[in-house]
Amino acid sequence: MTQVDILILSNGPGEVTTWVRPVVKALRQELGDDRSIVRISVVLSPCPNATGKERAIALSYPEVDRAQGAEHFWQFLLWGKTFDNWDWCDRGVVVFLGGDQVFPVVIGKKLGYRTVVYAEWEARWYKWIDRFGVMKPQVAASVPQKYADKFTVVGDLMLEAAGEAGESPDSNSSLPIIPSLKTELIGILPGSKAAKLAQGVPLFLGIAEYIYAQRPQTKFVIPVAPTLDLQTLASFADPQKNSIAKFFGFGGASLIVPEEAKGKALLKTTTGLTVELWQENPAYHLLSQCCICITTVGANTAELGALGVPMIVLLPTQQLDAMRSWDGLPGLLANLPGVGTPFAKVINWLFLRFVKRKGLLAWPNIWAQEEIVPELVGKLQPQEVAQMAVDLLTHPEKLDDIRAKLRNIRGESGAAQKIATLVREEIDKF
Structure with a gap:
């Protein structure tokens, strides 16, 4: 095989961890590990949910040879030059795994490369894209017949995460000790950004306290985002540092860090409840053990859905400017320095009015176009959410029904390998 470049286009932390990782593994399995023949590069585009660590995460994958951060994307899109002035082979394939589907069109033309797009829910620019790997046949249903041969149903990349959950955890990791069946x-x-954590931490810990009071056999765990340190997380549980905690009647919690290396850090509330802090990432093996999760809106609802884990999805509105992770122009306006807060309040007020009419915030519900997992929006209080959780826990048949519906709405497994096959086929066309 003549030397080729594989250029992965992606953006946010969810896409980099749940889409890029399995695809680059599959590409190496399909195309081989000889870097003098196949080189894999990752270029990131801006994303309102980005943490700034996406490039480092991409570079941590042994299959990836080089990666460029989102801060240099526009220069690359407009002029075709990376910040480090990378060289490019004459032959290559641009693989789209997150961002705007117009990006592979532009970059593919500049580099003279074939283009492969993974389309989860919608396929665009099909006149100019060479191949689409789609999650379900419905994605291609409205495409004109003359473009139908560009489309292949590959299944659901999110299920690759579910597959990882079934693997054995790291030998250095220790799962929470379950003392009895x-x-x-x-x-x-509760989220990973400050605006969400300010409401989420006191509300969610308050919910845990109420559940534990009724069901003392319950254990709680927080999978800590890799971008969040424990001290920062704990500060949102301290009413002296987080004034929003008073809206939820939450008494506070303190951080307990164990002396032994293998011990788990804990948050201990004033009522005596301890919540384990899980720092290994990804946490799929842990989440797959949960009988239910309490979560905020975002990509985590997609991950839990792919794992088939029941959830209650919360959007508290005590702090109206909390959500700033919008795509496109709303996200840019909401995050403008100095003036972003009033924009965020207006955008979220309009959004909440829409939600009250239309509903469906969690990804599984959006996929199914019905409320499979409960969504609660408004000035939420711990006790009301806890009551809903306790009702589900005391009626396991309801949780089983949610699990079954979550499994039914997703696509087939094996998507990463099928995408790698599409890439191989496009390389063979040169």
């Missing part, structure tokens, strides 16, 4: 494990996912 009657113990229930509940995951708490």
Whole structure:
């Protein structure tokens, strides 16, 4: 095989961890590990959910040879030059795994490369894209017949994460100790950004306190985002540092860091409840053990859906400017320095009015176009959410029904390997 470049286009942390990782593994399996023949590069585009660590995460994958951060993307898109002035082979394939689908069109033309797009819900620019790997046949249903041969149903890349959950965890990791079969494990996912954590941490810990009071066999765990340190997380549980905690009647929690290396850090509330802090990432093996998760809106609902884990999705509105992770122009306006807060309040007020009419915030519900997992929006209080969680826990048949529906709405497994096959086929066309 003549030397080729594989250029992966992606953007946010969810895409880099759940789409890029399995695809680059599959590409190496399909195309080989000889870097003098196949080189894999990752270029990131801006994303309102980005943490700034996406490039480092991409470079941590042994299959990836080089990566460029989102801060240099526009220069690359406009002029075709990377920040480090990378060289490019004469032959290559641009693989789209997140961002705007117009990006592979522009970059593919500049480099003279074939283009392969993974389309989860919508396929665009099909006149100019060479191949599409789609999650379900419905994605290609409205495409004109003359372009139908460009489309291949590959299945659901998110299910690759579910597959990882079934693998054995790292030998250095220790799963929460479940003392008996009657113990229930509940995951708490309050978010990773300050605006969400300010509301999420006191609200979610307050919910845990109420659940534990009624069901003392319950254990709680927070999968800590890799971009979040424990001290920062704990500061949102301290009413002296987080004034929003008073809206939820939350008494506070303190951070307990164990002396032994293998021990788990904990948050201990004033009522005596302890919540384990899980720092290994990704946390799919842990989440797959949870009987239910309490989560905020975002990509985590997609991950939980792919894992088939029941959830209650919360959008508290005590702080109206909390959500700033919008795509496109709304996201840019909401995050403008100095003036972003009023924009965020207006955007979220309009959004909440729409939600009250249309509903469907969690990704599984959007996929199914019905409320499979419960969504609660408004000035939420811990007790009301806890009551809903307790009702589900005391009626396991309801949780089983949610699990079954979550499994039914996703696509087939094996998507990463099928995408790698599409890339191989496009290389062979040169």
